[in-house]
Amino acid sequence: MSDPGRRGSLIWRAALGVAVTCAGVLAFSGWFLYRSLEAELAYRDDMALMGRLEQVRALLQDSDDLSALQARPRLYQNMLGNRDSLLLVGRDAQADIIDINPHTDAIPALQALAVNQPPRREHVVTWQPDSGSGLLLLAGDGTGRNGERLRVTVGKRLDERTAMLASYRLRIYAAVGLGALLALLLGVLVLRRALRPVRAIAAQVAGISPRTLGQRLSVAQIPQELYEPVQALNGMLDRLDDSFARLSQFSADLAHEMRTPLHTLLTSNGQMLNQARSVSEYQDLLASNVEEFERLNRMVANLLFLARADHGDCPIVRQPVDLQQLGDELCEYFEALAEDRNLGLHNTMSGTLQADLPLLQRALGNLLANAVKHATPGSTVQLRSERPGNETRLVVMNRGDTLPPAVIPRLFERFYRADETRTDPGDSGGLGLAIVQSIMALHDGRAALRSENGVTEASLHFPTVER
Structure with a gap:
């Protein structure tokens, strides 16, 4: 350079x-x-x-x-x-x-x-x-x-x-010229000394690499004027460290999630190729492969959505959403799955909400799918809306096993499953609640989950949007 x-x-x-x-x-x-x-x-x-x-x-x-x-x-x-x-x-x-x-x-x-x-x-x-x-x-x-x-x-x-x-004028000219020159030289010397902490900070920053993201800039002997910038740099390093750790974990989780279906495909196809099989066996293999491909396809689609949401490439179009109609449509969509599990669906949502309709459908659909999947047979999954203060809250409630308090904060992490052994044909690969959180972030809101005494409530919190 x-x-x-x-x-x-x-x-x-x-x-x-x-x-x-x-x-x-x-x-x-x-x-x-x-x-x-x-x-x-x-x-x-x-x-x-x-x-x-x-x-x-x-x-x-x-x-x-x-x-x-x-x-x-x-x-x-x-x-x-x-x-x-x-x-x-x-x-x-x-x-x-x-x-x-x-x-x-x-x-x-x-x-x-x-x-x-x-x-x-x-x-x-x-x-x-x-x-x-x-x-x-x-x-x-x-x-x-x-x-x-x-x-x-x-x-x-x-x-x-x-x-x-005339003599006085010449002396004034000389004094102004010499004074300016002296001020320039002294200014250079003083500024060089004053900027030593900046050069020290630059040296510390230059020594930070992906392997040493945990290192922070020292604030012990820096001038007061540089305290806030150094704190801002340390905050940026905290965010980079966190993002890098999450990216590393995400890459590891993604490799693990992709390896399972790929290993299943390779193993099943390798076994079928070892010897001649009947037509029905080949058909069963192809059906199993299609299931795995669908699972991979859902995972890739979900990852692409999360990547776009993280980078702000998912512009939302807010419009008035009829909550009662939306709840009825979702209950109708999940009615067959609920009947298979001997569950009831009850919608009491009402009023309107300024939100992006497709994204809201996806977020509520993910919550409802989780509720139906984990609800106790014979119980009822409820959808309701609340308006406490300056926000609108949409709640999906189901009865079932109480989630451990240590698990709840991690449920919105990518690829995290409370029960690693449970997989369903429509499984989102541990990305369902992460997608919900990203959708809420796009709406400047948040998602929350509470589980007490056999009742689990997943809620979406939308701030009031002035028209």
Whole structure:
């Protein structure tokens, strides 16, 4: 058998699922953290611009002479802190007083805030030129100490923030990839260890053969999740063991039952061929052979029926059956045999029953044949129907010898006879009650037998079928 490879491996599939799940969780966490960092950086930059605008406004208002401010550009550069910030102060939107723009970025026309209007975050403008880095800009009007109206524009390049976020993104990608790979490898290792009990169970199952069907899987050290499957496997082995034993017994019984008529045929024919016989002797031999052939034919037919019933190849057709009419027909059929044995037949069945008519006739016929065969001469065999609870019970009762309690459970076994010495021309070969049980199983019912104080009752129990 070829190795299906990793593609068909449960371990690799489960480990891949774990890895994909971990990658998804890490990716979502990374995305959330990335968005949080991006929002925090944007908030800090906006607040820094707003504070810078207020500082410059205050500085301009407190300054005695604008020319003194122009002469001190290093003061503003130190205040701005780095080369990515800019500050423009001028008259009429012209940066003719202070012009700190290290990268000479082009500044778009901005709506300036009024002198007394405090800046808010929504006033900060993000400007992305066609070429170059993006800018955060904020413009507002201010006044000098002499009351001169000035335009103040503060800004910051987004290079640092963009680089920081790009680096963070790369780290997230690396973390997701490495995390998924690590989860895959750890998942394989953990699953291999976790599936050791499964491999141990497989080894035990592989060691079971027809000769060792009595062996059962150990449940001593298996995980809780595997307890029920192992118990189910043990239950299956119990059923297989029982079926195999029954099949072996059935084969032995069948060989024994077939051997008797075949031995009779061979012996009688061999004796007749030893010397010349009269015509009447040959006729008697042929009549005896026909009897044995009929017995073999009945046995084969019964075995075929049982085999089909066991494999579910006997579909039943339920229909309303008139029980009184069925009982009368069966009593009429067995009337001659009952008279030969000085027996009476009495039918009190009534009502209707949803059942397969031919199979019901066969089951009741087998019970009635047994009752007539074993009833005490001069007694009456009775048929009656009962409806206790949610079932219909059909009972065949006869008076005769009380059956031993140890015998009753075995009467429904195949080829079992309570009296091995009794054989009749119509003998079913020990399959009559087994056929009855199979017919009842097809109807989801059961057959039962009770024998007490010289009264034997065989009953068929049919569950109520809703129409």
